[in-house]
Amino acid sequence: MLIQWLKEIVKENLKSGLFVWYDPLSSFEDVVDKVIPKDAKLLKFEGSYLVLRFKLEDEDPEFEKKWVVYIPDEPGEFLKDWELMGSKEVLSLPDLLMAKGAGMDRELKKALEVNSRVLVKNWRILIGRKEPDREQIINALLAIAFELTKWDEDEAVIKFLSQTEKFASRLGEMKLTASWLRKMEEIIDVGEEDLQKIREKLVLSLLFGEIVYKGDQPAESFASLPKTREKVTTILERWRNDERYKEYYIEAVREISEKVKIKDHIVFNESLLNLETFPEIDEVILQELLSSTTPENYEKKVEKIREIAKKRIGTFWERNGFIYYWKPIKIAAELFIGCKKALEYDGQSRMIEKYVNEWWILDKLALELTSYKIEGIENLVKPAITTYERYLDKINRKFADAVIKEGWVQNHTSFWEYVKGAEKPVAVLFVDALRFDLAKMIVENVRGVENAEINWLYGVLPSITEVGMAALLPNSQIEIKKDNPLKVEISGESVSTKIERRSYLNRRGIEVIDFETASIPKKEILTVMVRDIDRLGEISDIAPNNLIDIADKISGFISRLRDAGFRTVIIGSDHGFLYLISQPNKVTCKGDFVARRFALGAKLEGCIIFKAAETGISGDLLLAFPVGTAVFAIQGETPHFVHGGLSLQEAVIPVVSLKLSVPKEKVGIKIESPRDKLTTIVAVVKLKPVFKRFDAEPRRVCVEINGKRSEYMTVTTEKVETVRLRWLEPDEKPPEEVELKVIDESGEVIGRREFKVSLLF
Known part of the structure; x- marks a missing residue:
C-alpha cells in the first residue's frame, strides 16, 4: 500500500x-x-x-x-x-500518514521523526499492503525496537524481561518508551516510568499470576497479580522454553525466590501437577506424596504416584536438572507394579518365557533405580526395592521347585550352530556375565543393524566363568572335576582358564582378541573375549551405572566391528548374575568347596542338589545351590553382584544374533551451543549434524563435561539434537572453565570446545 x-x-x-x-x-x-x-x-x-x-x-x-x-x-x-x-x-512518512488519516499525534510524530526510514525499509514485512492505523504503526515501530521480524507482543515482553537494560535504551533512543508503557499498562498497573522497576513488577505479577490462575491458588496469598489471565501462561511458557531466554527466566525466578518464601504461599491441589513456574512447586507436590504415603498404603497409592511422577518428568525444572527425584519415583512405581504381577506365574518353561520376554525389564528397572540417590524420597522408593527383593527371592524359589520337578535340560552345545549358520565374516563375542537386560540394552543401542534376534540357552551349572565359557566353545561336551575348586575339560583337554580356552580356539583355526584391543583383524571367524562385566562385579562397591556403561561400550565395539567389515555378530555368555541390593539370607553349608551361590560335595536340606550328570555335563560331582536369593555363609560381606547359582537371572543365558549393514558415511557433529560460557549446572548442548549425503548414517554420541557423561543419543541428518547434562552437583565448587567433548560410541572424541563458567543459579 x-x-x-x-x-x-x-x-x-x-x-x-x-x-x-x-x-x-x-x-x-x-x-x-x-x-x-x-x-x-x-x-x-x-x-x-x-x-x-x-x-x-x-x-x-x-x-x-x-x-x-x-x-x-x-x-x-x-x-x-x-x-x-x-x-x-x-x-516524509509522517506527512504521508497524516494525509492518509492514519491517526497522527504528537507522540507518534516524534517516534517517526527518528524511525521513519527504518520503518519504510521494513514496511512490506511489518505492515504489508493494508492501510495502517495508528496502533499498527506503533506496533511496527516496537517490532523494530525489539528486533522482531513481525509484531509479537509476547516475544517483545520476553525480550524486555530478559534484557531490560538493552531494550530500555533502544526504546528511549527510538522515542517509544511511552508507547511501551501503555502496552505494559494493559498487563499490570505501571504507576511509574522507571523501566527496570516496571520489569521487576511485571516478573512478579506474571509468576504469581500463573500460580493463581493455572495453579488454582488463592489470590489473596499473592501480593501482585496481572490484570488479565490471558497472556500469563503463554508468555511464561515461551520464556522458559526458549533456549535463547531460558537462563534469564531462571535468574528471574531465583531473584523472586530470594525475596519470597514461595512454599509458604502454595496449597497442594491437582492443578499444581501441570504447573512449572517455580521449582518449589515440585517440592510441595513431593511433600504431599511423602506425608501421605507409608509402606502400608504404598500399594494402594502406587498407580497415582506413578501418574504424578510421569507428569512431572519433562517439566521445566526437572528436565533442566534442578529436580532429581521424579525419575526414580516413577521407576520405583513401575518396578513395584511389575513385580506384583510377575509373582502370579508358575512352571519352569512358563517362567523362562516370561523372563526372556518381560521380566528382564524388572532387573533393568532395579538396576536403574539403585543408580539414583534416594535420600529424602525413601517412602516413595524403598517399598519398590523391598518388593523387588521379595520378587527375586520368591520367583526363584518357584523356579527352583520347577527345576527339581522337571530337571535342568542342557542345550549349550547349540551355541556354535548360531556361528556356523551366520554370514561371514562373523565376530563371536564371549561376554562374561551378560544378563538378559544388559543384552537387551546392547541391541537397543547398537546402530547399523539390518536384523537383530535374541534367543536363550540353559546355562551350565554352576553358573561360573570356568564352566560357562567352556560350554560356549565348539564341540563342547564338557566334563567338570574337583580341582581347587573345579577343572573343566573337553575330551581330556583342560579349558578352565582364559589362556586354555584361547589356545583351544587357536588350535582350531579361530583367532581370539581381547575387547580392549586397539586393532581388529578381519577374519572369517573372530572371537572377542569380553570380561568387563564380571571383572567389575568383583568390586565390592560396584555402581549400577558402571554395568549400564559397559553395555554401551559393547554397542560401540560392535560399530567398530561393522566398520572393520564384519557382516554378523553373535554374542554369547557364560552366566548372568543377581544384583542384591540388601544383604541376603545366609545359609550355613559344609562341603568340599563352598562359594556364595554354589557348593561342591555338599548335601544340605532345603537346597537344590544335583549330580553333574543330571545337568547335562559329564562328571560325578555333587552340586548344591541355595534357593531363591539366599547365599551360603562364607567369610566377608556379600557383594551386590553374585553368580554361580540357579536362578533365572544367573542361568538363563542370552544369545544375540546381529546382521550388520554395510557401512556408509556417518554424520559429523558441530557443537552449536552453548556459545561462550556455562551459566547453569545443567548444560544444554545443541549438536548439529554435518554431512555430504542425506543418506549419511546416524551416529550415537554422548557429551562429556567435567568428567560427567550424558546418556548416548542418536544424531541423524534430519535435525539438530539437544543434550541436557548435569555436569556439576549443587554442592560442588565450580571450576573457572571446563572442556566439552562429544564422544562417539566407539570411544572416539569427534568434537571438543572449552567454556568459561559463570553460574547464575
Missing part, C-alpha cells in the same frame, strides 16, 4: 514534467527508485546541488524528459527555478 501511495503522488506531480521532492527525514531514500514510472528518470541528491544541476542540465538541457529530483533533506533556495518550472512537494 505504501508503494502504491507514493506511485500515485509521483504520477500526479509528474504531470508538469519535473517533480522536486524534498524528504527531510530521508523516509523514502531506500524505496524511491521503486516508485518512479518507466517513462521518467530519477535524480537523487548526493550532497552537492551543483553536481545535481550539471547531471540533469547536461543530459536534458531543454527539460524535455520527465524527471523526479529526490532530495532527502529540508527545502532550500538552490532549486527554486526548478520548483517554479515543475512541481514541488515536501513529503
